[in-house]
Amino acid sequence: MIVKVDFTGPVHKAWSESGHEIHAHTVIIATGASAKWLDIPGEERLQNLGVSACAVCDGFFFRKQDVAIVGGGDTAAEESTYLAKICKTVHLLVRRDEMRASKIMQERVVNTPNIVVHWNTSPVEVLGDDGVSGVRVKNNKTSEVSDLPITGFFVAIGHKPNTEIFKDWLTLDESGYIVATAGRTFTGIPAFACGDAQDKIIARR
Ligand SMILES: Cc1cc2nc3c(=O)[nH]c(=O)nc-3n(C[C@H](O)[C@H](O)[C@H](O)COP(=O)(O)OP(=O)(O)OC[C@H]3O[C@@H](n4cnc5c(N)ncnc54)[C@H](O)[C@@H]3O)c2cc1C
Known part of the structure; x- marks a missing residue:
């Protein structure tokens, strides 16, 4: 090094x-x-235990499970459609009320039935002890906090x-x-x- x-x-x-x-x-x-991380509680502790920055590398481990992915760009859009082919439900967390991804990628996302887009939503904590059991999210407009039960948490906010x-x-x-x-x-x-x-x-x- x-x-x-x-x-x-x-x-x-x-x-x-x-x-x-x-x-x-x-x-x-x-x-x-290197992948950018969110720097929220639970993220580092649960890396390789359900937290990943590469859907293509790790998506397979979450077959037929519920997962969340964070990001609003082309990477997040591409990776969420990839995960949707493997996982049961993909929760896409977008911090604003629009995505930065190209129009065609956004259309693919909204036309995929098992992708649920959560607009104005930011993760605040990854939950779980020996593995990811959920993500605590905050609505950026209402400040309401809620928990989503998931087993995989993907970060796609750039490199x-x-x-x-x-x-x-x-x-x-x-x-x-x-x-x-x-x-x-x-x-x-x-x-x-x-x-x-x-x-x-x-x-x-
Ligand atoms: C999810 C994903 C899917 C992709 N799919 C494709 C694809 O299908 N086709 C394609 O062509 N590309 C794809 N890519 C891109 C491809 O992986 C990268 O472009 C490629 O790996 C870059 O190679 P690199 O040698 O520049 O960097 P890396 O492969 O990242 O290698 C950098 C190396 O340098 C080392 N290093 C860093 N800092 C130091 C230091 N200070 N001292 C010593 N060593 C150091 C690192 O440890 C690492 O070993 C994909 C990337 C991702 C994330």
């Missing part, structure tokens, strides 16, 4: 977690992107590129993606960036 880099001189330096110093004339950055350690040396865009020559990997210095750390369109999938 690289925790620090120094790209000042002709020889780039990188330090690993254990303090090992690495020298290189060229660096290829392929650190990817954050793992580029923090490069911010002093390379140009990052407003979302933290490394800026490279259009359609290429060159960053302007002998450091090349590829994959989800650089390509926000692929990373958003």
Whole structure:
């Protein structure tokens, strides 16, 4: 795990977690992107016990069960229609009274009978001891709080590129993606960036 880099001189330096110093004339950055989390009680504790940020990876574990998914973009729309093919009921929690997803994706969501869209709704706590047993939600208009019984809780609110350690040396865009020559990997210095750390369109999938 690289925790620090120094790209000042002709020889780039990188330090690993254990303090090992690495020298290189060229660096290829392929650190990817990580799912964003909500940071609500129960979310971290119940990860791998019913909380997931990847419906395609984990949806199968919730066959014929009731699940909830959080988000209003294309990812949430795509993942909720995917889950609807496997699960009994999919509760889609959308914090506003509209979705950011493309029109065609929204139509697919509302035309899927076992997807229940909860508008103006935010999760406030994931419930459960050894596994997810429900989600506590708040209506953002009325402030009413209620519990939805579910066994799977999916978070689909986007990804954050793992580029923090490069911010002093390379140009990052407003979302933290490394800026490279259009359609290429060159960053302007002998450091090349590829994959989800650089390509926000692929990373958003
Ligand atoms: C649900 C889902 C479905 C997808 N489906 C498809 C699909 O069907 N087709 C498709 O083409 N793509 C798909 N993608 C996208 C694809 O998975 C990614 O684009 C691809 O994995 C990106 O590769 P990467 O090497 O850039 O990053 P990653 O695969 O994320 O790898 C990054 C690696 O860097 C390591 N790392 C991070 N920071 C550091 C550090 N500081 N020091 C050392 N190591 C570090 C990480 O531990 C990780 O091993 C999907 C993505 C998701 C989330």
